[in-house]
Amino acid sequence: MIKLSNVEKSYDDAVVLKNCSMAMERGEFAFITGPSGAGKSTLLKLLYCSEQVDNGHISVDEWILSKLKKRTVPYFRRNIGVVFQDFKLLFNKTVFENVALSLRIHRMDPREIMERVKLILKEVKLLHKSDVFPQYLSGGEQQRVVIARAMVSQPMLLLADEPTGNLDTDNARTIMRLFREINTKGTTVLIATHNEDLYYGSGRRVFFLNNNHIEKEIVG
Numbered sequence: 337m338i339k340l341s342n343v344e345k346s347y348d349d350a351v352v353l354k355n356c357s358m359a360m361e362r363g364e365f366a367f368i369t370g371p372s373g374a375g376k377s378t379l380l381k382l383l384y385c386s387e388q389v390d391n392g393h394i395s396v397d398e399w400i401l402s403k404l405k406k407r408t409v410p411y412f413r414r415n416i417g418v419v420f421q422d423f424k425l426l427f428n429k430t431v432f433e434n435v436a437l438s439l440r441i442h443r444m445d446p447r448e449i450m451e452r453v454k455l456i457l458k459e460v461k462l463l464h465k466s467d468v469f470p471q472y473l474s475g476g477e478q479q480r481v482v483i484a485r486a487m488v489s490q491p492m493l494l495l496a497d498e499p500t501g502n503l504d505t506d507n508a509r510t511i512m513r514l515f516r517e518i519n520t521k522g523t524t525v526l527i528a529t530h531n532e533d534l535y536y537g538s539g540r541r542v543f544f545l546n547n548n549h550i551e552k553e554i555v556g
């Protein structure tokens with residue numbers, strides 16, 4: 337499902353990734369960790385095609401990202417759900433509309449949008465907040481909306497960058513439970529975090545990114 341072979345990525349003169357290789361099967365649930373500045377977010381951005389590799393091979397399913405044309409990127413992204421810090425909720429739209437937006441862009445039938453969005457908001461236990469604007473939600477509630485938005489199009493891959501960053505333990509647990517549920521339904525999940533509580537005892541694969549590449553892999 338995900339394959340990186342000898343990926344290289346620099347920003348100006350600063351090398352972030354070099355000889356970086358990893359692979360994940362469809363349906364897996366894995367973590368990527370490593371020190372601050374190691375390149376975890378960069379790796380996720382490469383997988384979402386919001387950054388390009390300088391050298392090496394990177395693919396998601398049948399999509400070879402280094403060869404993707406600019407106009408194809410939106411089609412590729414339909415298959416990916418993201419929980420990224422710089423991909424915030426729209427504060428001038430309600431919870432419902434935030435979650436519905438990607439389906440509207442894909443011109444889905446409005447009745448189906450209504451059904452799907454309601455179902456997903458029920459799953460994240462926010463159906464009663466459908467008509468509320470995000471600024472009136474707690475941090476944990478906002479993050480559940482972000483996850484609902486990422487899940488609503490039933491992506492084949494979900495990428496999450498420090499998804500529990502500012503949340504308390506209870507909220508972090510809820511978010512992790514949602515990810516496990518998404519994964520059970522067939523979505524491959526990759527979470528970048530430096531919080532070892534998230535992967536410790538999970539029994540999942542944990543990739544350690546350090547010195548520009550995946551230095552080792554453990555079972556969490």
Ligand SMILES: Nc1ncnc2c1ncn2[C@@H]1O[C@H](COP(=O)(O)OP(=O)(O)OP(=O)(O)O)[C@@H](O)[C@H]1O
Binds near residue numbers: 347350377
């Ligand atoms: N757009 C950019 N332009 C220039 N340098 C960048 C850019 N994005 C990231 N970097 C640099 O690349 C390196 C890796 O950053 P990245 O955000 O991927 O690390 P990270 O592992 O996610 O760290 P953290 O745990 O702090 O989130 C850092 O040294 C950072 O300064």
Ligand SMILES: [Mg+2]
Binds near residue numbers: 376377378497
């Ligand atoms: Mg980061």
